[in-house]
Amino acid sequence: xxxYETVIGLEVHMQINTKSKVFCECSTxxxxxxxxNTCVVCASQPGAIPxxxxxxxxxxxxxxxxxxxxxxKQCAFARKxxxxxxxxxxxxITQSEPPLCSKGxxxxxxxxxxxxxxxxxxxxxxxxxxxxxxxxxxxxxYSLLDLNRxxxxxxxxxxxxxxxxxxxxxxxxxxxKNIVEYLGTSECSMEEGKMRCDxxxxxxxxxxxxxxxxxxxxxxxxISGVRDAIAYEVERQAEALKxxxxxxxxxxxxxxxxxxxxxxxxxEGALDYRYFPEPDLVPFDLPDSFIEDLKKQLPELPKxxxxxxxxxxxxxxxxxxxxxxxxxxxxxxxxSLRFLQDKKAAAKPIANWISTELNAKLNASKIDISxxxxxxxxxxxxxxxxxxxxxxxxxxxxxFEEMYEKSSDPEVIVKEKGLMQISDESAIIKxxxxxxxxxxxxxxxxxxxxxxAIGAIVGLVMKKSKGQANPQLVNKILLxxxxx
Ligand code: ADP
Ligand code: MG
Ligand code: ZN
Numbered sequence: 214x215x216x217y218e219t220v221i222g223l224e225v226h227m228q229i230n231t232k233s234k235v236f237c238e239c240s241t242x243x244x245x246x247x248x249x250n251t252c253v254v255c256a257s258q259p260g261a262i263p264x265x266x267x268x269x270x271x272x273x274x275x276x277x278x279x280x281x282x283x284x285x286k287q288c289a290f291a292r293k294x295x296x297x298x299x300x301x302x303x304x305x306i307t308q309s310e311p312p313l314c315s316k317g318x319x320x321x322x323x324x325x326x327x328x329x330x331x332x333x334x335x336x337x338x339x340x341x342x343x344x345x346x347x348x349x350x351x352x353x354x355y356s357l358l359d360l361n362r363x364x365x366x367x368x369x370x371x372x373x374x375x376x377x378x379x380x381x382x383x384x385x386x387x388x389x390k391n392i393v394e395y396l397g398t399s400e401c402s403m404e405e406g407k408m409r410c411d412x413x414x415x416x417x418x419x420x421x422x423x424x425x426x427x428x429x430x431x432x433x434x435x436i437s438g439v440r441d442a443i444a445y446e447v448e449r450q451a452e453a454l455k456x457x458x459x460x461x462x463x464x465x466x467x468x469x470x471x472x473x474x475x476x477x478x479x480x481e482g483a484l485d486y487r488y489f490p491e492p493d494l495v496p497f498d499l500p501d502s503f504i505e506d507l508k509k510q511l512p513e514l515p516k517x518x519x520x521x522x523x524x525x526x527x528x529x530x531x532x533x534x535x536x537x538x539x540x541x542x543x544x545x546x547x548x549s550l551r552f553l554q555d556k557k558a559a560a561k562p563i564a565n566w567i568s569t570e571l572n573a574k575l576n577a578s579k580i581d582i583s584x585x586x587x588x589x590x591x592x593x594x595x596x597x598x599x600x601x602x603x604x605x606x607x608x609x610x611x612x613f614e615e616m617y618e619k620s621s622d623p624e625v626i627v628k629e630k631g632l633m634q635i636s637d638e639s640a641i642i643k644x645x646x647x648x649x650x651x652x653x654x655x656x657x658x659x660x661x662x663x664x665x666a667i668g669a670i671v672g673l674v675m676k677k678s679k680g681q682a683n684p685q686l687v688n689k690i691l692l693x694x695x696x697x
Pocket of ligand 1: 220221222223224371372373374375413414415424425426427429
């Protein structure tokens with residue numbers, strides 16, 4: 214492989230997060246009954262007039278602003294001619310030149326190294342309908358057409374051919390998804406087809422300027438699939454070149470189960486789509502104030518949030534990375550902190566509870582943190598009970614189980630079950646004396662110089678107190694007793 218280098222360019226389609234479609238008022242709701250969300254416009258009836266959804270333009274401009282794009286004030290649409298069985302009008306309304314956004318960039322981090330990837334454009338276009346070949350698991354010998362998705366607004370983002378490994382492609386898509394989710398301009402859910410990706414891959418001898426012949430892998434619907442498909446394709450192309458073959462410029466499909474790409478059609482040069490200005494949508498200029506207002510609406514983006522978490526709360530880079538990995542985790546974290554007086558002291562323990570205990574439970578039950586049965590306020594209460602010494606960390610874990618199962622308030626659990634930590638010295642002294650009397654062997658070992666034997670004794674005291682004795686006090690008292 215070392216003779217070649219890999220060149221990758223991505224075309225990413227993201228469904229714009231608007232209630233209605235981009236050129237009509239039909240709903241974009243996912244999972245509606247076939248053709249329930251249609252009208253004369255999105256069902257391509259002759260003479261129906263498209264009307265542009267302002268919110269869709271806002272979403273694209275916002276996304277462009279967040280990714281350092283130049284916003285082109287001229288907003289114009291074009292018809293892309295094609296025979297689409299799932300678009301009865303046989304053209305797609307899209308943007309040619311200019312797209313709404315030109316020349317953006319996104320920094321990715323792979324193996325601790327930062328790389329800035331240039332993004333060619335983001336433009337607005339409409340989605341196609343869907344051909345149905347199966348109903349309730351029964352294969353049909355004819356096609357049905359569902360137009361619910363027709364004319365749903367998409368933003369298409371196209372990168373320069375600058376990514377150079379499967380890992381970089383994965384990092385790019387993960388970072389992009391994260392930023393777009395923060396912006397709320399697309400839900401990016403790949404399972405629901407709200408983010409799809411075409412991957413262009415070629416290889417070339419190291420040192421060669423010209424790009425090699427590219428293969429386009431269409432309609433990838435998972436980020437790990439993109440990574441695996443590139444890895445496979447790079448190997449396949451290298452094998453072909455090594456054995457003296459030539460590569461065809463073609464479109465291939467990723468067969469996830471087999472882990473291979475298969476040829477779909479060859480593609481010699483660019484297809485002529487006969488773009489021409491869309492006569493039903495008159496070009497217009499976006500007012501400066503429109504763009505300025507959107508700039509002001511941009512939320513705090515993940516990178517900035519991460520810096521604030523590190524500087525403001527004294528978190529490690531590792532913790533901060535975890536917390537900003539989705540907007541919902543970051544929100545939950547800050548919501549929890551809002552309930553606590555001493556934020557500096559609580560910052561790290563709250564982060565730990567979220568990334569370990571809570572994360573494990575949510576993963577197991579496949580619930581997003583925004584729907585967590587443990588509210589951010591209840592987590593804050595739990596951590597506050599630990600920090601103030603009312604309960605031990607060990608008891609806290611048992612309490613947490615119940616909090617997750619029943620969404621209960623930890624203060625109520627502690628009161629009802631009497632789980633308060635025992636910090637009353639005389640009570641602890643009594644238990645320590647009992648345990649010392651019952652464990653002559655461990656005591657003898659300790660006295661013979663085996664310092665570690667104290668661990669076993671502490672354990673017995675904790676057990677006898679049902680985990681409620683204050684561990685610092687137990688240690689102190691045991692040492693006093695055993696050394697005297
Ligand atoms: P099309 O619309 O026909 O797919 P584009 O020229 O718009 O063609 O390119 C699409 C994507 O392919 C872009 O992301 C671009 O960076 C990438 N690309 C172009 N040439 C190559 C190549 N030789 N190797 C890898 N990626 C490429
Ligand atoms: Mg393409
Ligand atoms: Zn419609």
